Amino acid sequence: MIPKAKSIGKSHPVALSICSFLQISQSGAMFCFMIAIKKKICLLGTFAVGKTSTVERFVYSRFNERYLTTIGVRVSQKLMPPMAVPGNSAKVQVNLLIWDIAAMDRFDAVVENYYRGAAGAIALGDLTRPDSFGQLAEICSRFRSINPEAALVIVGNKSDLQPPNADTAVEIDQLAQQFGAPAFTTSAKSGENVDAVFSRLVREMGAPV
Ligand SMILES: Nc1nc2c(ncn2[C@@H]2O[C@H](COP(=O)(O)OP(=O)(O)O)[C@@H](O)[C@H]2O)c(=O)[nH]1
Ligand SMILES: [Mg+2]
Numbered sequence: 001m002i003p004k005a006k007s008i009g010k011s012h013p014v015a016l017s018i019c020s021f022l023q024i025s026q027s028g029a030m031f032c033f034m035i036a037i038k039k040k041i042c043l044l045g046t047f048a049v050g051k052t053s054t055v056e057r058f059v060y061s062r063f064n065e066r067y068l069t070t071i072g073v074r075v076s077q078k079l080m081p082p083m084a085v086p087g088n089s090a091k092v093q094v095n096l097l098i099w100d101i102a103a104m105d106r107f108d109a110v111v112e113n114y115y116r117g118a119a120g121a122i123a124l125g126d127l128t129r130p131d132s133f134g135q136l137a138e139i140c141s142r143f144r145s146i147n148p149e150a151a152l153v154i155v156g157n158k159s160d161l162q163p164p165n166a167d168t169a170v171e172i173d174q175l176a177q178q179f180g181a182p183a184f185t186t187s188a189k190s191g192e193n194v195d196a197v198f199s200r201l202v203r204e205m206g207a208p209v
Contacts, residue, residue, distance in 0.1 A: 016201035026103050033090040034082065039205060040097045040117050044143055046135045047103040050157040053188035054124065055100045058198055063189050070102040073114050080202055094202050107142050120151040120205045122197060125172070127162045127185065133171040140179050151204035152181035153197055160187040 043051040052070050056062055059076045076098045082091040101114045115121075123140050125133035133156075140152060154175045156164050164172065164185055176183040182200055186193040 017128060024109055035085075035090055035092045036095060037092065038095045039119040039202075040099060041201060042099045042101055042115060042121040042143065043124065044101070044117045044121050044136070044139050044175065045103065045126075046132050046139070049124045049126040049129070049132050050186075051103075051124055052100050054122070054155075054157065054186065054194060054197075055098055056203060057188045057191055058193045059098065061191075063191075070100055072102055074100045076100065078198075080199075083202075089183075091145050094104045094205075096198070096202070100102075104112070111142075112146055115146040118147050118150055120146075120153075121199045122155055123175070124155045124157050125163055125168075125179075127156045127158050130165075130168050130171065133168060136175055137178065140175070144179065151201060151206075152179045153201045153204065154179065154181050154183040155197055156183070156185040157188060158186040159192060160190050 043055060045051050047069075048067060052074070053063060054096050055074075055076055056064065059078050070204070078096045078098065079117070080094040080096060081095045085092055097119070099114060101111070104111050121140075121143055123136050123143075136154070140154075144150060144152070154172055156168060156172050172183050172185075182204070184193050184197050184200070186197055188194060
């Protein structure tokens with residue numbers, strides 16, 4: 001009988017559960033451990049840069065041309081593929097809780113509460129609107145002030161409309177250096193690099209073992 005997953009520390013944003021599973025290989029059956037972890041991540045950026053579209057592409061593999069303003073916050077989930085742990089028979093599976101937070105004109109306690117407990121964030125600017133990157137530095141600083149250890153990935157979205165020009169490339173590079181974060185260009189419309197951004201963030205957040 002396969003034991004049921006046991007949940008530890010349910011109230012903590014990064015909840016851990018461990019279950020064993022039976023792996024059948026050519027050489028016979030053996031027990032492996034699956035370590036399941038929940039991690040909260042946030043999508044950051046000013047209005048209409050493509051936060052909701054990036055989540056829609058990643059979680060549901062779809063895209064909508066219409067702009068529907070996000071009100072408050074919307075949380076989606078996605079189970080990442082199990083990852084092998086070097087030197088260990090255990091595997092780790094990350095369950096991402098993705099917080100798509102509406103752009104706000106100002107930071108207040110509500111926004112700070114949305115950020116609280118996040119292990120990472122994807123910070124997006126719009127390649128067709130260079131000013132959207134200017135606002136990202138302040139948003140990322142605020143996010144890091146709440147979550148100092150959180151991982152970040154910087155994204156220039158809408159690459160299908162506009163490849164990064166010299167100025168935006170410099171700006172993205174500066175943001176990446178300032179926050180010690182990798183940078184990508186993506187298209188939520190075509191899907192280019194969207195999976196790669198989430199996979200990289202999971203790696204940046206680090207395995208729990
Ligand atoms: N061409 C193109 N349009 C995009 C892309 N990402 C988002 N959009 C469009 O940009 C608008 C704003 O996107 P949305 O995800 O709602 O932005 P949010 O306010 O940051 O959540 C919508 O009309 C989307 O269809 C993209 O990669 N390429
Ligand atoms: Mg939105």
